[in-house]
Amino acid sequence: MLRIAQGRVYDPANGIDGEVRDVCLDGGKVVEELPAHAPRIDASGMVVMPGGVDIHSHIAGPAVNAARKLAPEEHRADTIDRTALMRSGTGGTVPSTFVTGYRYALLGYTTVVDAATPPLAARHTLAELRDTPIVDAAFLVLMGNNLPLFKLIRDGGPLTDAVAWWLEATGGYGVKLVNPGGVEMWKHGNGNVTSLDDEVEGLGVTPRRVLEAIAGSADELGLPHPVHVHCNNLGVAGNWRTTLDTLDTLQGRRAHLAHLQFHAYGGTPGKRPRSRAPELAEHLAAHPEHSADIGQVMFGPATTMTADAPVSAVLRDVTGGKWVNADLEAETGCGIVPFEYRERNYVHALQWGIGLELFLLSRDPWRVVLSTDHPNGGSFLSYPRLIRLLMDREFRNEQIGQVNQKAIGRTVLRDDLEREYTLGEIAIITRAGPARLLGLADKGHLGVGADADVTVYREHEDAEQMFATPRYVIKGGRVIVEEGELREAPAGNLLRVGADHDEAIERTLRPLFDEHYSVQLANYPVREPWLLEPARRIPARRNGSRR
């Protein structure tokens, strides 16, 4: 039992915008009332929000781990000692698992979605999540370059059951498409696709068909989170047209676009990009079925890490530094390049500016989510600074003045955009909105029955300071963080979807597995209880007839 008394509560999902009131917690849930003698936290003069929800981050699995191996210099410079409570570890842009859990919790985040797991590597992701304490975690399953799925799409096979089977087999939460078709083409002599209608060589599908078919299946299954799309042509000047084309293709269907900033560039391929953020913000405003996280770039060190392997090859040639490529049979690829965003660099400053434009021009905060695509645009540890950029116009303008001015000239930021995010809007883009977009009914709000995940901040003029060090973080009703110190480090839950499928799908899949995998179908689904527990299943609500 715990009463968080007299804090200024921001619970936008329940229409509460800075009202001073109590929040009562019992049995891991928010409850209506508690006896007067219940333990209490005096939150007067403090801001109370639901625990943060990260809709798009890279925290576990083979790509993250390959990036860790590449970063001994970063790790040497950022070490965490073992204590009675904590495992030791290393930080930097790609922290060790334990440190990832601790630092998300210390930041007031209690739910994190890993955005890209190759299904064949689900066991690896699950094992890392088990070593990532405190936060509840889910992962999205890469399906945009999957050869068996391509065949089902081409031949009009039972795709929806296959999608559900893959989610069930892996313990995943949702469907992720990354550069559909393009990553497969990368394995054909370093190719790619450049438009939604490019043929994927020899496979009889196009990116557009993959998008339509898999988004359709996700819809049909009634997944709590819609298809999560990393569009084709990431990072390419002029890619905003591909992004719009993708959104048009998905019109009328729910879809979430990942790291929209990286897909909002005007100009001509190979030349200097410019901003097309206003056009994309406009489209989002007009299409309530679509949402996006921003993928804000923050100046300083980052690690680019993506299933979009051809993009990594471009970055390798930009940095000339370390590079990992990892082809994963029948499913996907992976590329990693350590990176640094510099204020004076035209492209980096433009990317930074475009992210801010998207935040500031978007009209519906419920469909715009704060992310840096950790660690691609920067570490999740930079969220407080990003929040300040959104909340504090004077600070923002000062920062705008310090970066490459040619780039800023290609954005609308010179116009001194007036908008300052309110605390209520910050609560939306960092918890209430992403929870709703994920279909996590118990997360992101403080109504009766919600998970007792709460973050309490001491009010501060400087939003960066305020959000960097919560006064309290409560997870499942337990006080985890106090004054920037961990008090407890319990395990988090795996959040997985429950989606039914016709068992007969395995008869269809078996020959496709025999053809394309080095692992037999019977050995593919994760069954190890130690990898799958503790978990909470969020049911899909299948609609329409089975195909």
Add this chain to the structure above:
Amino acid sequence: MAAGALEGATGTCPLGDAWLAERTAEPLPLARLDGREVDFADAVEAAAAILGEARLPLVCGLGETDCESQRAAVALAEALGAVIDPSDGPTPASQAVGVSTATFGDLRDRAELVVVWRADPVASNPRLLPRLRLDRAGRAVDRTLVVVDAQRSATAEEADEFIELSRELDFETLWALRALIRDVPLDRDLAARLPLDALEQLAGRLRGTRYGAVLHAPAAGYANGLALLALVRDLARIAHVVALPLRREAGARGAEDVLAWQTGYPAAVSFACGHPRARPGEFSAAGLLERGEPDAALIVGFDALRQLPPPAADNLRRIPMVVVDPRATETASAARVAFATAAAGVQREGTAHRMDGVPLTLRAPLASERVGDGEVLAAIHARVAGEKGS
């Protein structure tokens, strides 16, 4: 299977049969202290005392166990303030350059040109070439297998082409290939020492392939590893080329992966300062032992006395060893405390990472009442933690 015992195995190679035989032999006592059978709890207590009192305990091996036991080993190493260094670690140069790599399925289905660089998988991984359909009998006509080695090996017999190259010229050859691929003129004296015609032809093949792969043994020496990975990286700008290091131990990749996700480093980690620090040369098990630094060792699934370089093994004999291994090994016989465990993948379920990183389920076809490696490590950990009062 018959009456809970193994009658025979199918689909295995001779190495696999031997591997299985070692793990299904007449069971040793579960716990031994100085060679005498003792209660499990007494052995745990003795192991905890040895390791807990050591100034610099070393944890090594780990390449023949499952990921769950590897997790337990890292946790214990941390609690002890030990150095932990898996016995079949990664190529250190991969941290400097990165890698381009692939899983077995892509190597099997896409690789048109495969170069086996100073490895002999027919001897070391007998099922590998057939699985990748690279053996002479299974190879499609449009796929090419080239072997580069100091002498004609069993793998060379399967190849379309064999390039003989003395081991001393490894670095020079790889560097020359980089030059040939990038059209950089070669130093004439160097070129005279190399089989230039064969290398030029190989460079041409690599440049022209749509999907090339290099299978290599874990590189001997940092510079050679660096040169190989740099060559693959250069090639990747021209063609789709990947590399895969072949591992001796079935769980080597898992040991590397678990250590990396828990500490940020894939090998040679010291917890002596309370947080992980990695120094691949300095904190390597062999290096530490050669210098006589550790004063106790915890060895998991590794016949260290036979497999470490002799100077390291000699020093290992002088310090108390705790051995956790399902097999009867020379090292286990010489240990102060030895636990004979249920083997992962034989009597214990688990997860292992294949050498290409693909995580696999280990089933337990045989029943056993014994504990696995992980449970022994956890029991020692609990005892150590209890004594430290934390």
